[in-house]
Amino acid sequence: MDTERAIRGPWVLVLLGGTAGTLARYGIDTAVPADGAFAPSTVFVNLVGSFALGLLLGSGPSSRLRLLVGTGFLGGFTTYSALAVQTDLLLRDGAVLLAVADPLVSVVGGAALAVAGFRLARGPA
Template structure:
């Protein structure tokens, strides 16, 4: 099982790298859009996954391999923290506030939306 988690985590990290790069190529670096998108989309995916496991009796190994592995490798709380500190150091308090709080709120909403969407499938 550990090997599958490690492989899924590697794929998640690779997916984060690709998504981050694509967004950075298209958006200004004045706000950490790529990190926001990664964390919100990863939370949505995790919400869907948890809904499948908890409401539809999907194999619990999916929770471990895809939840811990892929989603854990894809999402990044540490980057949110570093980007928030960077914005604070630059005196960009509003961007720091909305980046940190926005990520938290939107990630929770996305996870709930994913879980709710699976619940509707019941």
């Protein structure tokens, strides 16, 4: 494989998008600090990211755009691993209601928003 072709490969799109998405999430995490074990920014980025992914996929993007924005940016932007850690910390702190509500809102709300974004991108049926 020649160097020029490797530089333009799909992995570069994922790398660039993931870097930008991670930096965007970091900016939001910094702007909206955690309140103890609960980080509202985690729920926010997961819900916004789910909606954005629905919009992206509903618009029928090229494979390169899916790699850059879907896999890269939104993969770096959303943070379900942080949600898992946050849920564990909430349980350890005895905040059971919040520990149940937090992932429920992120997962169920994220799925609903992804569908809404997809339908919005597709337009009226």
